[in-house]
Amino acid sequence: MVSDFGYVLLAVALALSLYGIVVPHLGVVRNNWNLVRSAQYATFAIFVMVLGASAALVHAFVTSDFSVGFVWENSSRDMPIMYKLSAFWGGMNGSLLFWELVLSGFAAFVAYFYQRTNREVIPYVIATLNVVQTFLLFLLVGWANPLARLAPVPLEGRGLNPLLQHPAMALHPPLLYLGYIGFSVPFAFAIASLIRGKLDNEWVVTTRRWTLFAWYSLTVGIMVGGQWAYEELGWGGFWGWDPVENASLMPWLTGSAFLHSIMLQEKRNMMKVWNFSLIIITFALSILGTFIVRSGVLNSVHAFAQSEIGPAFLTFLALVLVVSFTLMFRRMRLLESRHTNDVLLSKESTFLLNNLLFMGIAFTVFLGTVFPLLAEGIRGTKLSIQAPFFNAIVAPLGVALLALTGVCTLIAWRYSSLSYLVRNFRWPVAAALVTAAALAALGMRHIGALVAFAVIAFTAAVLATDFGRAVRVRAEQLGIGLLAAAGSTVLRNQQRYGGMVIHLGMVFLVVGLAGSFFGAEKSMTLTPGRAAEFHGYQIFYKGPKVQRKDNATLRAAEIEVYRGGELVETLLPARSFYTTQPEPLTEVAIHRNLREDLYIVLASENEGGSVTLRVLVNPLVIWAWFAFPLFSLGTALAMFYRPRLLIEPAFERGLGAAAGA
Amino acid sequence: MGNHYRVVIGAVIILAILGGILYKGSQSTVFYFTPNEIGQAPERYLARTIRVGGLVVPNSTKWDPDAVTLWFTVTEDFNSGIRVRYAGPKPDMFREGQGVVAEGILDERGLLWASTLLVKHSEDYKVDPKQVTDKKMAYKSLLRE
Numbered sequence: 183m184v185s186d187f188g189y190v191l192l193a194v195a196l197a198l199s200l201y202g203i204v205v206p207h208l209g210v211v212r213n214n215w216n217l218v219r220s221a222q223y224a225t226f227a228i229f230v231m232v233l234g235a236s237a238a239l240v241h242a243f244v245t246s247d248f249s250v251g252f253v254w255e256n257s258s259r260d261m262p263i264m265y266k267l268s269a270f271w272g273g274m275n276g277s278l279l280f281w282e283l284v285l286s287g288f289a290a291f292v293a294y295f296y297q298r299t300n301r302e303v304i305p306y307v308i309a310t311l312n313v314v315q316t317f318l319l320f321l322l323v324g325w326a327n328p329l330a331r332l333a334p335v336p337l338e339g340r341g342l343n344p345l346l347q348h349p350a351m352a353l354h355p356p357l358l359y360l361g362y363i364g365f366s367v368p369f370a371f372a373i374a375s376l377i378r379g380k381l382d383n384e385w386v387v388t389t390r391r392w393t394l395f396a397w398y399s400l401t402v403g404i405m406v407g408g409q410w411a412y413e414e415l416g417w418g419g420f421w422g423w424d425p426v427e428n429a430s431l432m433p434w435l436t437g438s439a440f441l442h443s444i445m446l447q448e449k450r451n452m453m454k455v456w457n458f459s460l461i462i463i464t465f466a467l468s469i470l471g472t473f474i475v476r477s478g479v480l481n482s483v484h485a486f487a488q489s490e491i492g493p494a495f496l497t498f499l500a501l502v503l504v505v506s507f508t509l510m511f512r513r514m515r516l517l518e519s520r521h522t523n524d525v526l527l528s529k530e531s532t533f534l535l536n537n538l539l540f541m542g543i544a545f546t547v548f549l550g551t552v553f554p555l556l557a558e559g560i561r562g563t564k565l566s567i568q569a570p571f572f573n574a575i576v577a578p579l580g581v582a583l584l585a586l587t588g589v590c591t592l593i594a595w596r597y598s599s600l601s602y603l604v605r606n607f608r609w610p611v612a613a614a615l616v617t618a619a620a621l622a623a624l625g626m627r628h629i630g631a632l633v634a635f636a637v638i639a640f641t642a643a644v645l646a647t648d649f650g651r652a653v654r655v656r657a658e659q660l661g662i663g664l665l666a667a668a669g670s671t672v673l674r675n676q677q678r679y680g681g682m683v684i685h686l687g688m689v690f691l692v693v694g695l696a697g698s699f700f701g702a703e704k705s706m707t708l709t710p711g712r713a714a715e716f717h718g719y720q721i722f723y724k725g726p727k728v729q730r731k732d733n734a735t736l737r738a739a740e741i742e743v744y745r746g747g748e749l750v751e752t753l754l755p756a757r758s759f760y761t762t763q764p765e766p767l768t769e770v771a772i773h774r775n776l777r778e779d780l781y782i783v784l785a786s787e788n789e790g791g792s793v794t795l796r797v798l799v800n801p802l803v804i805w806a807w808f809a810f811p812l813f814s815l816g817t818a819l820a821m822f823y824r825p826r827l828l829i830e831p832a833f834e835r836g837l838g839a840a841a842g843a
Numbered sequence: 844m845g846n847h848y849r850v851v852i853g854a855v856i857i858l859a860i861l862g863g864i865l866y867k868g869s870q871s872t873v874f875y876f877t878p879n880e881i882g883q884a885p886e887r888y889l890a891r892t893i894r895v896g897g898l899v900v901p902n903s904t905k906w907d908p909d910a911v912t913l914w915f916t917v918t919e920d921f922n923s924g925i926r927v928r929y930a931g932p933k934p935d936m937f938r939e940g941q942g943v944v945a946e947g948i949l950d951e952r953g954l955l956w957a958s959t960l961l962v963k964h965s966e967d968y969k970v971d972p973k974q975v976t977d978k979k980m981a982y983k984s985l986l987r988e
Contacts, residue, residue, distance in 0.1 A: 524846030524847075526848045526849060531849060534849065538856055538857070539856075542856065545860070546863075553868075565872050565873060566875070566894065567872050567873075568873055569871075570871045571867045571870070571871035571872070574863065574871075575860065575863045705931055707909050707911060765935065785933065785934075785935075786908075786932055786935070788906070792908055794932045794933070796931075796932055
């Protein structure tokens with residue numbers, strides 16, 4: 183009953199979204215602002231209706247109403263309430279509804295808050311967002327209805343896939359969607375600006391925070407996804423270059439390029455065409471990401487054509503690309519930048535290089551992800567492109583990006599002299615060399631690892647010395663203590679220091695990733711009472727232990743981990759059996775310290791009472807997690823900075839080296 | 844003048860990336876074959892990494908927990924098959940008669956020295972693409988044909 187009502191709401195929302203596309207245009211053509219306003223109200227109403235439909239689905243989950251097919255497929259009575267709620271995005275139809283819910287919220291927000299400040303473009307911003315909404319609502323009302331009913335009504339649901347019953351998995355999809363959908367706001371402003379021929383920097387400046395927000399959500403979403411893979415899948419790593427993972431990484435890469443390149447437009451009035459292209463590509467990759475994950479194309483290239491969702495997504499994707507780029511090329515002549523900078527040793531150059539590297543990585547990931555699909559679809563050849571391909575190309579480019587982060591921090595806009603650079607880079611380069619030499623002396627022979635850690639040291643040193651210098655200068659100028667000076671330095675230039683804090687987070691993230699250079703793995707079979715030695719740990723198998731946990735039965739191996747004769751931790755690697763699922767699930771046990779993770783998987787219980795364990799040592803993993811608070815702090819700082827519209831020659835003032843950006 | 848340098852540097856980087864993609868791409872691409880394809884001309888598949896997919900022949904499994912080694916035969920028609928030696932723990936879902944994909948190197952005796960083993964879930968296990976990971980993924984496209 184409630185679910186039927188929800189479906190009707192979606193159908194009405196679909197009609198309203200069509201109205202919201204056509205009417206703003208009419209309003210502009212007839213110069214009738216009342217029409218634009220009515221489209222604005224339609225956008226609010228869509229949000230309310232989608233909210234109602236979502237509430238109907240939540241209601242069905244909470245009351246275990248298995249007459250709703252989607253609830254039957256993804257929920258069961260014995261599931262904890264948290265997973266009953268997160269099952270909302272546990273399957274395709276619910277995910278699409280969640281996407282539409284967030285998008286309709288963003289659209290309503292934009293339609294309300296930017297109506298005065300961006301009066302010239304707002305009708306087409308509303309129209310563009312409604313085009314995307316129409317697409318999603320069309321799917322929801324037609325082929326992917328999450329509220330469709332079943333008859334006869336099943337007595338019990340099939341349960342959410344146990345792999346998804348993990349806190350990280352409750353968070354990971356919504357965060358990714360917030361990222362994807364967040365990029366649709368700058369995209370809509372870009373398209374509206376192209377339609378209106380309003381080709382100044384307004385769209386970039388207006389949507390700066392949306393871009394940051396989208397970037398942050400996507401970043402955290404990807405990190406949480408890696409955490410989930412690490413803890414739940416039990417193969418020992420957090421990133422496997424799986425197409426599903428790559429799908430979220432691609433918009434992140436182009437989005438990161440965009441985030442940097444809009445600064446060139448904001449500060450230097452450069453890169454206008456490029457920024458339009460980047461936001462179009464980023465939005466298209468968000469659509470492609472959802473397509474890859476949700477259409478079933480990965481199960482079989484041929485199966486996706488039988489679902490209606492796959493072709494619908496591809497058609498929409500093609501439409502977005504063709505229409506957007508056509509709009510852009512029509513305005514090409516007006517978009518040529520009046521300012522160019524052709525000095526090699528300048529901040530501008532580092533931004534260009536930064537974009538080149540980001541796009542190089544994105545292109546590599548795109549090829550590696552899409553090529554096997556194309557090969558299978560076109561030639562019928564089955565092949566898989568493996569992690570070494572991605573690692574070999576992405577890792578050097580990523581390290582180069584991190585080095586560039588350091589260079590960019592110190593180099594000035596427009597022009598830097600060589601002697602200035604030598605003076606400023608003395609200490610960071612020394613730090614890099616000392617680090618590499620120390621590691622080599624400790625016995626590290628892997629060239630890639632030495633370079634990676636040297637670059638980590640270099641960039642960390644640049645960030646530290648640059649910030650230290652700014653704080654000292656400020657303390658002397660104002661005659662205040664260092665701590666107060668540090669606070670005031672940051673607050674005086676939030677955008678710059680927000681960026682630096684995020685870059686510091688990147689340093690930590692790369693430390694965590696570079697730890698995989700020294701990982702080790704061993705499989706061992708132990709009978710109760712026996713122990714084995716691995717990487718300085720003594721692993722002692724006490725015996726089996728069976729536990730109940732929520733809706734699952736855990737068959738665990740009780741493992742005591744000793745180091746230097748002392749008990750460090752008792753671990754319970756396990757296999758969990760769910761009543762709704764025929765196969766057990768691996769429950770990894772991890773002992774974590776600053777140096778490394780000891781990661782134990784219960785691979786099998788053998789006849790005769792022995793267990794086979796896979797034991798891994800994953801160095802420095804925890805360091806990647808230190809990036810999370812830094813990303814949050816940095817984003818918050820940059821978020822609360824309010825940029826001004828650039829009037830042409832205004833950037834001339836105050837471009838001293840240290841005060842760069 | 845600087846712009847000239849920048850174009851050169853950019854071009855060098857782009858060429859390096861493309862070269863890397865071509866070189867590494869050809870190195871890290873692994874093709875799938877069926878046991879019968881290999882059985883017809885085993886010499887063509889020697890000394891390179893391949894993926895072999897098929898069903899586990901009943902009573903062909905030998906699991907040696909102390910050496911952590913799993914032996915089995917994969918087949919597509921139960922007439923002929925490829926013997927596999929997998930150096931690693933027996934996966935949870937490994938069953939005789941079920942679909943697997945083994946990745947490794949074929950030796951002259953026709954034994955596949957597998958370093959990776961992917962196991963198919965049982966049929967009624969609903970697998971949403973979202974949840975499927977590399978280790979659980981690749982078999983599906985193969986075995987559904």
